[in-house]
Amino acid sequence: MNGGSGAVESSAAAVNTRALSVEAPRSVPTPTSSPVKTDGEDVADLPPLYHFPPFFTRQPNSETLSGQLGSWGSLILEWCRRRRVFVVSATAEECGKVPFRNTAIDRALKPAFLREILEGMCSRGEAEWLDGGEKKKGSGRGAGSAAGQDRCLMLWRTADAWADMLDKHIDESGAQGQVLTLYELTDGSRGSSANELKDLDPLILRRAIEVLAKRGKAHLMRGPDGEDSGVKFY
Amino acid sequence: MNRRAGLAAFDKDISDARFKSLGQDIVKQQYDELLAQFETFQQALAAFAQSHAEEIRADPQFRQQFATMCTAIGIDPLLSTALPPASVHTGLTTGSARLDKTVRAVVKDKKLVGGKAWQDALGIADIYNELAVQVIEHCRRSRASDGGMIAATDLTAKLNARRAKFGGVAISEDDIERAVARLKVLESGFEVIQVGSRRMVRSVPRELDGDEATVLETCEIVGLVSRSMLVLNLGWDTGRAAQVLDDMVGAGLLWVDGQGREVEYWQPPSVGAS
Numbered sequence: 001m002n003g004g005s006g007a008v009e010s011s012a013a014a015v016n017t018r019a020l021s022v023e024a025p026r027s028v029p030t031p032t033s034s035p036v037k038t039d040g041e042d043v044a045d046l047p048p049l050y051h052f053p054p055f056f057t058r059q060p061n062s063e064t065l066s067g068q069l070g071s072w073g074s075l076i077l078e079w080c081r082r083r084r085v086f087v088v089s090a091t092a093e094e095c096g097k098v099p100f101r102n103t104a105i106d107r108a109l110k111p112a113f114l115r116e117i118l119e120g121m122c123s124r125g126e127a128e129w130l131d132g133g134e135k136k137k138g139s140g141r142g143a144g145s146a147a148g149q150d151r152c153l154m155l156w157r158t159a160d161a162w163a164d165m166l167d168k169h170i171d172e173s174g175a176q177g178q179v180l181t182l183y184e185l186t187d188g189s190r191g192s193s194a195n196e197l198k199d200l201d202p203l204i205l206r207r208a209i210e211v212l213a214k215r216g217k218a219h220l221m222r223g224p225d226g227e228d229s230g231v232k233f234y
Numbered sequence: 235m236n237r238r239a240g241l242a243a244f245d246k247d248i249s250d251a252r253f254k255s256l257g258q259d260i261v262k263q264q265y266d267e268l269l270a271q272f273e274t275f276q277q278a279l280a281a282f283a284q285s286h287a288e289e290i291r292a293d294p295q296f297r298q299q300f301a302t303m304c305t306a307i308g309i310d311p312l313l314s315t316a317l318p319p320a321s322v323h324t325g326l327t328t329g330s331a332r333l334d335k336t337v338r339a340v341v342k343d344k345k346l347v348g349g350k351a352w353q354d355a356l357g358i359a360d361i362y363n364e365l366a367v368q369v370i371e372h373c374r375r376s377r378a379s380d381g382g383m384i385a386a387t388d389l390t391a392k393l394n395a396r397r398a399k400f401g402g403v404a405i406s407e408d409d410i411e412r413a414v415a416r417l418k419v420l421e422s423g424f425e426v427i428q429v430g431s432r433r434m435v436r437s438v439p440r441e442l443d444g445d446e447a448t449v450l451e452t453c454e455i456v457g458l459v460s461r462s463m464l465v466l467n468l469g470w471d472t473g474r475a476a477q478v479l480d481d482m483v484g485a486g487l488l489w490v491d492g493q494g495r496e497v498e499y500w501q502p503p504s505v506g507a508s
Contacts (some may be wrong), residue, residue, distance in 0.1 A: 048504075049503055050502065052489075052503045053491040053493065053498070053500070054489035054490055054491040054498075054499070054500050055489075055490040055491075055496070055503075056493060057490055057491050057493060058489075059489060059490060060483055060490060061483055061484060061486050063377075063378040063379075064378060064379055064381075064484055064486055064489065064502075066378065067378040068379075070475045107493050108490075108492070108493075
């Protein structure tokens, strides 16, 4: 068993304790005690699955896979909601960042798998491809794409909810009757009640305005070349 | 009584009939005595159950001891009817085989601990029925990620967390085992099995073969399994190791980690709604 025990030990040592301390199988303990900061981000609010190494590997069992895709979708959506992230890209660069990578256990999503996860989110209405990103499916594993082909808009709040926020902000800032540019709405210059709208993705802002327009509370104005030039609120 | 003289006095049939009826009288007497004792005991047990009903409901350990006692005298605490004679605990042996048989007959016959009143006083049948449903629901939800095998301790913890949130008294691993035992009649695979040192609740009809059980035991000890681990430590040939691991992944019993130095296999994480 001499050669064998060596293999077991080195294999076990490669498994990080932090990964196993939260609802994951036991392992030979390795000395790690301080809370882990990955890439300067606090990962404390991520679910225990995040610390489970196989979670970053696309599971071959189809039932297991479908649960895994759902778990990743929830994780990503919640991450984006907490940190006000609006766009996720299915690229190698993105996969080098938290939460698609866990440096503590040295695991990361592959771009193709992230793409598959995002596809699932889109089919559940949790996200939406920008610039027709889904057309890349099957055309190669996410490599060498044109800019914008891999970007996915995160819909962690519905357009209706955004519209409500916009409405509330307009009321609070007394902007009825004014014409505002889209830029003004999101640049944070309009005081604290606009905080929720700061850096809001333009596409989402537009949708919120369209919802308000349907409610008769806003009117999106266009300039001579068809570009959005401003919004009037009622 | 017909008196006959001579050889006729030893007519076997008549004597047999007389001795038989005498024997029956004796047996009946024993039966009646036992019955009286059982009924006394039944009343005492019912009184005990009623005065301790709260404790039985609320304290898993007390409940377990009470349930063990009930089982020992041939009463199913959950059904409050008699257990099938075969399952009456040998703690009831009187030293006489025929008397034991009589005891079991009494227990079976008389439906000791009268039904509804007992159930209402205790309410523990409710606990187990509700628990059984929760076990089914939880296992159904987690099956996709754990292949229908979950450690009894994990299941207990998960359900207790859920019960703490949504209402329900605390339950113990023993309660889970009893609830799962009741589910066996569904014949859908619910069973508690021993894998290594752990009690696992299985919720699918698929049996674990020896190799698979070994793999799960290795997972329990080391935390994960790899093909080389099986080959080097257990002396399996590569084909056998590969086959077992693939089969288990196919059955949803293992997750794959492809980013280690070699492919590693893990038991499913404890997932499932809480």
